[in-house]
Amino acid sequence: MADDKGEGGGSFLPASIEAAWGLRERPSKGPKPGLTLDRIVNTAVGIASAEGLDAVSMGRIAKELGVSTMSLYRYVGAKSELYVLMQDVAMGPPPAGPPAGVDWRTGLARWAWSSREVYHRNLWMLRVPLSGPPATPNSVAWWERAMEALEGTGLGEGAKVSVVMLVGGFVRTEALMTADLAAVISASGQSPEEVLSRYGHTLRRLADPARYPAVARMLDSGVMDEADEPDYEFRFGLDRILDGIALLVEREDGK
Known part of the structure; x- marks a missing residue:
């Protein structure tokens, strides 16, 4: 030891x-x-x-x-x-590692979704200030699982650490935002669709199209008229981050 x-x-x-x-x-x-x-x-x-x-x-x-x-x-x-x-x-302990032959993207995405589930089961964890790098048995085991997913990518150890921090930071931030929005909606006594519609209506009153043309176009498109499915923003953000990591991996492969 x-x-x-x-x-x-x-x-x-x-x-x-x-x-x-x-x-x-x-x-x-x-x-x-x-x-x-x-x-x-x-x-x-x-x-x-x-x-x-x-x-x-x-x-x-x-x-x-x-x-x-x-x-x-x-x-x-x-x-x-x-x-x-x-x-x-x-x-708790992390989920078992992916079966042999699973690509890094699938493995890292699985790790991210599992991490998100932990936060959603224990929302109080999002209120604990970060005090340092992983230093307990389960936290190091979760770190190990993420690093395992990146084996075979050709990335250096420092780049792997940066990737895990990037993905982990996104998971935590998205979970915190989702929890805060859920608390606001719950306190309002209205459905997500009603809250979103009210916000859109208020924004239309406040945002002069001549001054905020991009916002006006967004409102006119109707995207604020109904709520997305619960996991949409997480899936969208995670996929874009993984797209960027894929470009980094491809660059390493081309060296």
Whole structure:
């Protein structure tokens, strides 16, 4: 196993993340019998899933588990560590790799759709600030699966990393936008078609065709009169990104 120590002798990982990797023993005797890191993290995930990320606090978790707040700090040193562990549990392991012979585009698209499903099942994850590169067992496993999909493309390792970051960033951004729009529509009490129609009507009143001719042409085309099927924007965006990556792969093949 690779050395997990930095040049100064200190670990790069907090103790709770090391425990998730099996690099150190988890506390076996907590302040209360049965208290474990897994129970703490799973309880936090349950709270986030039911009430949102803002509802997660050490005090709330301790109350749910029937222990003191301070007792949790034997297992998790800070809330930021807890967030990382919560995401790892919510992500779970990645789907199995594609069968032999599947091309890189199909494999990477499958990875992207699977990642999107994880976000849509756990919308609270979109509210967790990014804290660094993959550093937990499941997150690294998902990274591995994406890198596997790019084997045989001829891309250098740095280019593969950039491709995975590009696709992963698109997935996260689209999921966040979709979740926010869904929340707005839900709060309005109207159907997506009604909200879109109202927006189009408002825009027609505000956007003078002489000043905004391109917007006026778009409105006149009728594209704002009905909502697209739910996955259309994701499919469209992902396909355009994969088209661009295909050009990069072709350029590498031609060298």
